[in-house]
Amino acid sequence: MLELLKPQPADKIIALMGLYAADPRDGKIDLGVGVYKDANGKTPIMRAVKAAEARLHEAQTSKSYVGLLGDLSFVDAMRNLVLGTSVAADRVTGAQTPGGTGAIRQLAELVKLANPQATVWLSDPTWPNHPAILKHLDIPTQSYRYFDAATCEVNFDAMMEDLEQAQAGDVVLLHGCCHNPTGANLDLLQWRAVTDLVLRKGLIPFVDLAYQGFGDGLEDDVQGMRHLLGAVPQAMVAASCSKNFGLYRDRVGVALVIAPDEKTRDLAKGALSSLNRLNYSFPPDHGAALVSILMNDADLRADWQAELEEMRTGMLDLRTGLAEELRRATNSDRFDFVANHRGMFSRLGLPPEAVEKLRDEHAIYMVGDSRINIAGLPKDGLTRLAQAVAAVLS
Incomplete structure (x- = not known):
């Protein structure tokens, strides 16, 4: 029976994760995986969630x-x-x-x-x-x-x-x-x-x-x-x-x-x-x-909302910073839209060959359609990313 199964297409993002993990280069940047990351590159457990978990552990029978x-x-x-x-x-x-x-x-x-x-x-x-x-x-x-x-x-x-x-x-x-x-x-x-x-x-x-x-x-x-x-x-x-x-x-x-x-x-x-x-x-x-x-719980909800707001404004700061660096690096307003978009993702509008060059020559990983995870941007790496984008487009 099992030999009758047909090969399934590989998930492109999962495949990208594998390529990134196998890349030995220092300073590599992962902009493909769609999870929120903090300034340290970690996906944190929110404070209010931790507190709720402690309460659940004590109360659940x-x-x-x-x-x-x-x-x-x-x-x-x-x-x-x-x-x-x-x-x-x-x-x-x-x-x-x-x-x-x-x-x-x-x-x-x-x-x-x-x-x-x-x-x-x-x-x-x-x-x-x-x-x-x-x-x-x-x-x-x-x-x-x-x-x-x-x-x-x-x-x-x-x-x-x-x-x-x-x-x-x-x-x-x-x-x-x-x-x-x-x-x-x-x-x-x-x-x-x-x-x-x-x-x-x-x-x-x-x-x-x-x-x-x-x-x-x-x-x-x-x-x-x-x-x-x-x-x-x-x-x-x-x-x-x-x-x-x-x-x-x-x-x-x-x-x-x-x-x-x-x-x-x-x-x-x-x-x-x-x-x-x-x-x-x-x-x-x-x-x-x-x-x-x-x-x-009013207190936990307020703390959750406060931390969520910190996450949201942090992503907006990264958007603004990246748009400014791309304007400087490319000497154009081509990427100003990044600051106006919202959420974790933006599609940069790069051709597939530019995305491939970013990966091969600059250790910058994004999905093939040039979708990037804004939350994956290292704050101290915006200039490098912008310069790499300008380089592959020149």
């Missing part, structure tokens, strides 16, 4: 299962964080999932259960796992233009033109904030225009929210998304706790479904319970319990 939908106090806390007051609580159901990826997978399966004929529309480009998961589930997809490679900004007119081709009942997958891989985001007026289009055409929004708090702040990052979700009768949100809580390896996420009425909400709740049972029975509890403790 059992490792029994929690429930098919997971820790419902966690689900409620995430609903409040993500949606605020934009959607009435009695219209929302949710399930705890293993990370944001687990939430995307469960909601994609929900789409297939509800409407096997629905097409899911994806931004071009998008996170590679989006099309990979949908293809694996045999869900039809289409792309809408999103990023203008010439300006390195959102090509909004093209996006709206493409979405005009979507049919009633189709699903539109949107990045809630901090677009991955480009860092180029919709502004509030554009979110409002998308809302009008979705309502007029009868489309279902599916929002991937992986970076709340990493762009312009916890509330500002979701202002446009909340406007959309507050206006539509049905929607889905996959939210991750990997970045803003630093819980990468604990795999903490939530799948939220917004329904027009109680009957539809309960149908969605039953479907999520069934999907959880089929895929992993009960979601892992530890990380979700930490989030629940943290979010329901």
Whole structure:
């Protein structure tokens, strides 16, 4: 049987990690892996998470299962964080999932259960796992233009033109904030225009929210998304706790479904319970319990928000610094957009041969499409990076 398996394509980022690890050169820079790093190159455990973990250790008396939908106090806390007051609580159901990826997978399966004929529309480009998961589930997809490679900004007119081709009942997958891989985001007026289009055409929004708090702040990052979700009768949100809580390896996420009425909400709740049972029975509890403790304690929540703000402003400082160094090194404003983008990523717009030269000649590692992880930038290495970029472009 096993000999009938077909070779699977290698994950490009995982392959890049292997190349970086094997590189013996001093001063090598890893801008490929999509995890937050502090000034020392480490992915820290947040202070409030550490404190919540100590409390959990003292208070927990059992490792029994929690429930098919997971820790419902966690689900409620995430609903409040993500949606605020934009959607009435009695219209929302949710399930705890293993990370944001687990939430995307469960909601994609929900789409297939509800409407096997629905097409899911994806931004071009998008996170590679989006099309990979949908293809694996045999869900039809289409792309809408999103990023203008010439300006390195959102090509909004093209996006709206493409979405005009979507049919009633189709699903539109949107990045809630901090677009991955480009860092180029919709502004509030554009979110409002998308809302009008979705309502007029009868489309279902599916929002991937992986970076709340990493762009312009916890509330500002979701202002446009909340406007959309507050206006539509049905929607889905996959939210991750990997970045803003630093819980990468604990795999903490939530799948939220917004329904027009109680009957539809309960149908969605039953479907999520069934999907959880089929895929992993009960979601892992530890990380979700930490989030629940943290979010329901005023002091811990305040400390978490303060540290998250430090992380966010640190990334903004790196963006500004890199944009300034690139302007000096290239004697042009070609890369000024880096300072205006938000989140962990920006796509520099370099050709593949320049990316290869950066790796081979300068020990600077980035994904082949020139996506860089801003949080991976060493503050004392901005000048070197900028000069290397200028060198490979000359």
